Amino acid sequence: MENKREIFHILTRRFGLLNKNCCSIGSFEISTIQSHILYEIDKQHAPSMQQIAEALAMDITTFSRQIQTLIKMDLVKKTPSTQDKRVSILNLTTPGKFVATTIEESMNAYLEEVFSHMNDSEKETVLRSIELLNVAMSKSTVCCTPLY
Amino acid sequence: MENKREIFHILTRRFGLLNKNCCSIGSFEISTIQSHILYEIDKQHAPSMQQIAEALAMDITTFSRQIQTLIKMDLVKKTPSTQDKRVSILNLTTPGKFVATTIEESMNAYLEEVFSHMNDSEKETVLRSIELLNVAMSKSTVCCTPLY
DNA sequence: GAATTTAGTTGTAACTTGCAAGTAATGATC
DNA sequence: GATCATTACTTGCAAGTTACAACTAAATTC
Structure with missing residues (x-):
């Protein structure tokens, strides 16, 4: 990993x-x-x-x-x-x-x-993942916090 | 979507x-x-x-x-x-x-x-999704094709 | 109503960028 | 094997970007 x-x-x-x-x-x-x-x-x-x-x-x-x-x-x-x-x-x-x-x-x-x-399920997964990532990054204290 | x-x-x-x-x-x-x-x-x-x-x-x-x-x-x-x-x-x-x-x-x-x-399954999913995305982007004819 | 804060603009001065034109080394051609 | 073309990289600009400091003008605070 x-x-x-x-x-x-x-x-x-x-x-x-x-x-x-x-x-x-x-x-x-x-x-x-x-x-x-x-x-x-x-x-x-x-x-x-x-x-x-x-x-x-x-x-x-x-x-x-x-x-x-x-x-x-x-x-x-x-x-x-x-x-x-x-x-x-x-x-x-x-x-x-x-x-x-x-x-x-x-x-x-x-x-x-x-x-x-990608196939439909992949599309779905990828989009959901990016959203997850955005949320996780917005919680970070390390970088870019005042953003969105 | x-x-x-x-x-x-x-x-x-x-x-x-x-x-x-x-x-x-x-x-x-x-x-x-x-x-x-x-x-x-x-x-x-x-x-x-x-x-x-x-x-x-x-x-x-x-x-x-x-x-x-x-x-x-x-x-x-x-x-x-x-x-x-x-x-x-x-x-x-x-x-x-x-x-x-x-x-x-x-x-x-x-x-x-x-x-x-994130929890473990989310981590897994997000990482896999980014990989998927990288692959899909590398297949694109629109942008950045000579990369990786 | 004087002092502070806020929104935005300019004066520099340092840096980044990319085109054009260069040098020097290699490869191709006859 | 001399000449021509190509390749790898460097410099001369000229235009643009950046941010700090110092400014103006309006609004807020006390």
Whole structure:
């Protein structure tokens, strides 16, 4: 059972590669982090800068500049909050929504293909296992605790 | 069953964070990529630059410079091959071995802790599932095919 | 209403990245 | 066996990413 580390290493590397490759949508060149930002803005409802930066465990200054480039690319828009004028509310623009959806779809297509190599009971088991793993990792005190 | 993407997204992000956090060993500050390089050199027997760069899907020029800094840190040594003088053979130095082992151990400790939140049958199932997943991903034509 | 905290932005300065263009060694071809 | 092509790796850029420190402006606390 000591191949645990090896198994996880391969899995990690593969996901790393997947993220690297994922992200050229038409004329848009999207980096890994940018795709995560789009995903997270899409998921949360009208989030602030801080919220997304924290969700992605990014330094706020780095995040600020990433948002600036996403705005220049017309994928994200930023509106000052009416309740608290310090806060900037983030939203996807129409092209931003399109890019996020496209990434989403290609990711789903990839997962469909991966799971097509399994039978139904295997699919079921694997998905349940990943959920189990997510829960177990969220309980860990070692790493990444403030996440989800 | 359409939370598939969501489940995998969380998993991916967590592994991303894990990799980010992993790598301060005593006085050494090791980046994610550097730890992957050390791991890969350790695993393969006296590999060439190309071999490792390819295994990690890195641009060879980027890799070349990474190796230069690892050599400066005295974690890696580079010897010209006797068979082919163009080729450089990579090996870990003693401190390099130490760092690789330490990362290995802290990774194992983390995994132990994660799995401690499961019962034996769950552990078994999850590990088997990850293996299944690795195999399925290796069969995919969409991404990352030349890997393992 | 002065002092502190919070949200976000800029100034650097160090680092990473990858393309283009290079060197040096090997292999292929005639 | 001289020439041409290929391979392994290195350097010159130029663009981008990162995070610390120091800033502004708004909100909260006391």
